[in-house]
Amino acid sequence: MLKRKIVPKYYTWISTVASLTLGILVYLIITLLAGINPLEVLVNIARSFISPSIVKDFFVLIAMGCALLISFRAALWNIGGEGQFYIAMIPGVLLTLFIFNPRYNPASAPLVILLVALTGAIMGALWALIAALFRAYLKIDEVPVTLILNYIAYYIVNYLVFGPFKGRYVYGYLRTDEIPEIYRLNVRIYLPMRGDPLQVALQGLTVQLAYYIALLILAVVVYAFTWWFFKYCRLGLYTKIHGSNPSYLQAMGVSVNHTILLAMTISGALIGLTGSMYLLSELGRIPYEIERQTAGYGYLAILVSWLSLLDLKMIPFSAYIVSALRNAGIALQVAGLGGVEQSLLLIGAILLTYSITRFLVEYEVRVEW
Amino acid sequence: MSNVVLSTSVDTSIAENAENVILSARNISKSFPGPVIALDRVSLDLYTGEILALLGENGSGKSTFVKILYGIYTPDHGEILVRIGRVLEKVVISSPADAMSKGILMVSQVPQLISKLTIAENIALTLTSLRLRGVKSFTSLTKILKIICEESERIGIKIDPNEKVYNLTYTQKQLVEILKAMIVDAKILLLDEALTYLPLLERKRLYQALYKLRDQGKSIVIITHKIPEAMEISSRIAVLRAGKLVGVVNTQETTIDQVRVMMFGEERAKQISYIKMQTISSRGEPRIVVKDLHVEDDYGREIVKGVDLTVHAGEVVGIAGIAGNGQRELLEAIVGLRKMRSGEIYVGNVNVKKKGVKGVREIGVGFIPDRLLEHGISPEESILENIAASTVRSGVNIPWNVIEEISRELINLYQILTPSTRTPVKYLSGGNILKTIVAREIENAKKALVACNPTRTLDEVSAIYVRRKIKEKTVNENLAVLIASEDLDEILMVSDVIYVMNSGRLYGPLAPETPREEVEKLMVM
Numbered sequence: 091m092l093k094r095k096i097v098p099k100y101y102t103w104i105s106t107v108a109s110l111t112l113g114i115l116v117y118l119i120i121t122l123l124a125g126i127n128p129l130e131v132l133v134n135i136a137r138s139f140i141s142p143s144i145v146k147d148f149f150v151l152i153a154m155g156c157a158l159l160i161s162f163r164a165a166l167w168n169i170g171g172e173g174q175f176y177i178a179m180i181p182g183v184l185l186t187l188f189i190f191n192p193r194y195n196p197a198s199a200p201l202v203i204l205l206v207a208l209t210g211a212i213m214g215a216l217w218a219l220i221a222a223l224f225r226a227y228l229k230i231d232e233v234p235v236t237l238i239l240n241y242i243a244y245y246i247v248n249y250l251v252f253g254p255f256k257g258r259y260v261y262g263y264l265r266t267d268e269i270p271e272i273y274r275l276n277v278r279i280y281l282p283m284r285g286d287p288l289q290v291a292l293q294g295l296t297v298q299l300a301y302y303i304a305l306l307i308l309a310v311v312v313y314a315f316t317w318w319f320f321k322y323c324r325l326g327l328y329t330k331i332h333g334s335n336p337s338y339l340q341a342m343g344v345s346v347n348h349t350i351l352l353a354m355t356i357s358g359a360l361i362g363l364t365g366s367m368y369l370l371s372e373l374g375r376i377p378y379e380i381e382r383q384t385a386g387y388g389y390l391a392i393l394v395s396w397l398s399l400l401d402l403k404m405i406p407f408s409a410y411i412v413s414a415l416r417n418a419g420i421a422l423q424v425a426g427l428g429g430v431e432q433s434l435l436l437i438g439a440i441l442l443t444y445s446i447t448r449f450l451v452e453y454e455v456r457v458e459w
Numbered sequence: 460m461s462n463v464v465l466s467t468s469v470d471t472s473i474a475e476n477a478e479n480v481i482l483s484a485r486n487i488s489k490s491f492p493g494p495v496i497a498l499d500r501v502s503l504d505l506y507t508g509e510i511l512a513l514l515g516e517n518g519s520g521k522s523t524f525v526k527i528l529y530g531i532y533t534p535d536h537g538e539i540l541v542r543i544g545r546v547l548e549k550v551v552i553s554s555p556a557d558a559m560s561k562g563i564l565m566v567s568q569v570p571q572l573i574s575k576l577t578i579a580e581n582i583a584l585t586l587t588s589l590r591l592r593g594v595k596s597f598t599s600l601t602k603i604l605k606i607i608c609e610e611s612e613r614i615g616i617k618i619d620p621n622e623k624v625y626n627l628t629y630t631q632k633q634l635v636e637i638l639k640a641m642i643v644d645a646k647i648l649l650l651d652e653a654l655t656y657l658p659l660l661e662r663k664r665l666y667q668a669l670y671k672l673r674d675q676g677k678s679i680v681i682i683t684h685k686i687p688e689a690m691e692i693s694s695r696i697a698v699l700r701a702g703k704l705v706g707v708v709n710t711q712e713t714t715i716d717q718v719r720v721m722m723f724g725e726e727r728a729k730q731i732s733y734i735k736m737q738t739i740s741s742r743g744e745p746r747i748v749v750k751d752l753h754v755e756d757d758y759g760r761e762i763v764k765g766v767d768l769t770v771h772a773g774e775v776v777g778i779a780g781i782a783g784n785g786q787r788e789l790l791e792a793i794v795g796l797r798k799m800r801s802g803e804i805y806v807g808n809v810n811v812k813k814k815g816v817k818g819v820r821e822i823g824v825g826f827i828p829d830r831l832l833e834h835g836i837s838p839e840e841s842i843l844e845n846i847a848a849s850t851v852r853s854g855v856n857i858p859w860n861v862i863e864e865i866s867r868e869l870i871n872l873y874q875i876l877t878p879s880t881r882t883p884v885k886y887l888s889g890g891n892i893l894k895t896i897v898a899r900e901i902e903n904a905k906k907a908l909v910a911c912n913p914t915r916t917l918d919e920v921s922a923i924y925v926r927r928k929i930k931e932k933t934v935n936e937n938l939a940v941l942i943a944s945e946d947l948d949e950i951l952m953v954s955d956v957i958y959v960m961n962s963g964r965l966y967g968p969l970a971p972e973t974p975r976e977e978v979e980k981l982m983v984m
Contacts, residue, residue, distance in 0.1 A: 322856045327840075327848055334839035341796055341834035342849045343820030 102399050105447040113440030138418035142294035147413035149305035155394035155405045156316040157360035162395050164353040165333040170236025171361050171388025173243030174214040176380050178362030179369045181209035183266055192272045199272045206366050214362015215355040222354035226347040244381045251378050264378035275304035275371040304371040312360050329353045479507045481678050487537035497523040499702040510679045512689035515699035516918035517890025518876040521682045525649045529565040530558040559589055564645035566653040570632035572624045578635050579604050579620040591643050610641050614668050629782045630661040650681040666692050684918045686715050698722055723920050731919050736930045743772030746907050746939030752802035754792045762788045764963035770939045777954030778943040779978055785963040786943035787829040790911050794826045795819045807906050823905025827913045835896040838885035846899050869898040890916045897925055907939040926953050
């Protein structure tokens, strides 16, 4: 077994494709053993890869995958995407439901939306900053801290929904009021959904793209920012060097602690931004038990980032795969082929084969006899 | 990836022809990313009971060659034969552990020992993992201690096996490495610049140990860039240039000049000269001022014990001394990388205690660190990014076109061998990594340059170029330069003022024309 000195570029692609294929294969074998028709499962998985319903997850995961990439490249393992995502919704609700009532000044709506985005980013950044401070000044590992902060964020948001943010027009449901339409970021178009399956799919895609236009713009903006950050920004270079040799940064007279703080807060800010945009374009309000409202984008985004081998070019590709698989899990559940565990099993199987292929990318294994 | 095929068939014709060949490398080729060919069909035989010196300039493929023999790299083409019993057998060496089990052991520049363990524990680790000399996982340390004592007595190395490795000097660590080679009963010892950093006297002691081994029938390959060293101890000299074997000569039948021509070619060999560089008569204001400085080493022991030192603008101050006497820590403290216990340091107008490394670097102080891989580079990043990180100190965006220009210029000037400016530094050879750091830091030096062993892994031509460059810049740009070097020739060649560092104290200043013997006396007293 030898460590490869050079990893050919195409190995990245091959390993990603191979881990997917093998992961699905492992999954199929398990389902077969469980007495479920693997063909039916496979059809459902395949269908989800071309389903228009994945666009929302796709956009969100691109944005969050990029955000995590910034901290991961610095070897700062921000597992707190979940917390940063939800905590960022608090100022959004506060601004749209309590401070700026659209009945008095509808013309200010664009400004309010910008403010929601900005405060969301700040909130996410502050949440990440807590873990960054622990890491930089107390040398406490950021993994458990960010993880614990996820739960604190859940409970804070839930508490607010339970108490001060509790809606007045919610028919007894535990949730906030609906955010006024004027602040919502969806574009609704209606298409007949007729024609051959391809046409229907394309029409469905158009409807979805229009509806989630804000998330599309968000994904493009965050992606472009991350590209710029690593390619041109001085701090981006420091971030990368922190990931490979912090002592060198120190010897250059660059503050290692500031690099940690900045990389983490930028990562948190981008996630916070995503959270606030998600509030305005998908949720429309915060329901009780916030942690059950998404499939855990904060965790899925970790998968997206790792699957890309921390390579920005691969982020859209891995975001696509992860969102398709997540939807496959749902489709399987709907088709009665299993419960939530089906999607978890599938993702687990892929992570397993991914770790193996990742190892094979870095090491050359030779069998001697 | 490799075409080396394991085979148990025995090539008897060869075995008959060369009875005292212990290892034979045939047509070894190896290439690295980009257009770099590290080795191009190199064939070399090693005989029983000889010391073979392997010479070549930086990036000529010396290290790659021995790393292939030690199983760190696998060759793209070619085959390796090792004598097993009475015959030469084709072998595949897939890892260092594999190499050790075949009787091949390498000692490199950097001792591969675990600092927190004792000598005996370190050796026990090797023995248990290889299951040599009847040592298994549960063998008691007493038995291993006995083996160590026996072996060290046999070759005349005095050490306490219960000493923690971090308490050892560099020389002692290298001795332990060689002792380890004896204990695992290596037939072939590969020394990759292993003696380079050793002070003269200790090096001589090691030569004696090597002669003993040679006389016992062991074979030794020694990589060095010091031709006199090769001339002194080897029986044959092999020279590599740009990955090709230029030739193998019997040491007694050649001269230093002939070997230089083999290494560098007729034209470039002429550049080599050890004449003392011009000293200047006038010097400027004090630029680096150190007052009663006390500094601790990594283990909290006081290693710099009250140093006073002034470096003026326009002069080169050289600190001679044997490694481990506090030079590294002194220099690290001066640029603000190491906390001082007490004392004062000013660089320019910067109070180092208050402003730290950032303040020092911002006024334009270049620093060539002793720990190159730790403080000198970020291995995953390219030359371009490494240069950008140290030169661009303000602004949001990095002006890549400017950096690209600087990088190309430095690569040309210092003849850094790299496929491109975008190749991660970790793919460069050791000498070329040092060249990158040296080039960058000389470029960064606007007010002062603080350098620890700036040429130690460079070949003669490159080392002389670097020294000239430093001297030139000192005079032309009124730079204050402080160099600590274990290479006394270097100190004598470039210094306007000489100090000697010994046991944490500084002795001097000595005049630049102080005789060598006097300086040496201070180094070892």
